[in-house]
Amino acid sequence: MNEITTGRIEDDNYRILTLLSRFLNNRPDYISREEIAEITGLGVSAEYAFGVLFAAALGLDIADNPADTDLYNHYFSKMLHRLDVREYYDNPYFKNIQIPAATIGGSELKMELYKPYEAFVCNDIITTSAGRMIPQIGFFETEFRFPAVLENNRIWMTITPNEIETMKEAVAGASGNVLTYGLGMGYYAYMASEKAEVRSVTIVDSNEDVIRLFRTHILPQFGNKHKITVIQADAFEYAEQQMPGGQYDFVFTDLWHDVSDGMDMYLRMKEYEQLSPSTQFMYWIEQSILCYL
Template structure:
């Protein structure tokens, strides 16, 4: 990457750096700490009363946009952040004004009436080391429900937090031998898979079976004629075919093939399927299979391919882009900067090397170029055009 040493570019970089330093720290705290917390049941009524007292003092325009529960959630999250970052009220208020519009109090009826959650029974079903079961979100237990909201120009990513105001039981699969929840249909699954469900049509291919949530929801659509599931793990196939698939209304649309997804994709013809949804990774820390599928799908033009959580992967990679910008900035200004990741994993090193190669011939000649390369959707476009192997 080549960076022009101009006043405007230097000002742009310093401005972004100043904003990111504080807000990245807050973001990490909210994602790792707040998202795994819940209001103590004994405190709920106290906080509700305090919020009602605050709410009643506000004008009608405020009351039209906010509920008492939303006020309660904001005050609670602010109190956690204030304890973590005392004396930084301006920074906290700025951050909360960004995170608050993304906060959701989930509609319990909406989730209980979700066709999969409502119609697929997970009681008392086992297959080998796996068991279908239910877990619960307790009232006001926070979780991340979607990929971060990218704020253009500021180049920060705001976590999307939500909670239920009553207990919500959701279906999941546990691995008995290690007493671990293997996968589940939580608000995060519902929100992040919905774009793929909306796009599914015709002959559909899905890489990865999981709990069959995508397959079930897509099979309800009239425009979906068939769904072929590619799954490598026999235990997963057995659990799905014996306990979940028999409950599908449109089970005749479903075909399961035991195969490695990457090897399978090498042999399909372009247009053989109308739509493909790839979901063979656990989350954004599992980026290698995402790239493996991207690379093997390069020849497809007639088949539309969607990748679960792709925007989240792109958001993650913008941090590597930022590091490339900082390296170039430091070099031309003879500055020393500390390594933001002094103990990188093998995956971290691969991401760093990939972005370095991806941006090798990029020239930053104006501030707007920085905006372009720090925007996640533009990273996806660059990856799609590239022939680089991760």
């Protein structure tokens, strides 16, 4: 691949990521059910209709602008996914854990929702052999309700398709004595504790309010709550001072909200791997973080 092609792909990556960030932060529910119905009435699929409307919402002119058409052709077919709410409502956490409305300090536990055809990140970025970085964007055709923790009225932690998909590998890899940095609503801890080959799950989190919400309203519902230990501590201090002597078989780190605040923490936590050479480490949305490093 020559330098001109590589440079063009890098420009395309930057452009698509910038357009998506602007859209998802400002108007993710821009596409309406009525607009989808109008286009599918012409005999096309809902996925195609969503793609055309999504391109327009990003400001792309795929009919008359060759550069926009090229961007659409290279990214959209691998980027957009129609998801089925039944698949996620059948997830063990969704089926077995009831989320009440509760507030402790500045942390609020509640249910939030995606509207029909609202766009959201649904998995880690895919990198093609040519170097194209393709974000994964999902949508539902019906409303989807999901648990969330708000910090001072801002959504901070959720259990959505993105969390479920991006934790599958770490759940599959968990065995023996597991350590996880970051509590959230205990999704990872729950899924790991359900595995017979997992003996214990130690959770390290510094947020007292989130820990109290979890212990009061969520942990009592765990089928294997006897496996769970929650420690209030700074993750990096614990990694340096306690993790090496903890004889952990598997460590999963999920301390960040997204890539923007995750890169520095990811690199810092990676440095502590050498203190536990026999331990297996995994990190939330690592593939997406590596795309930016």
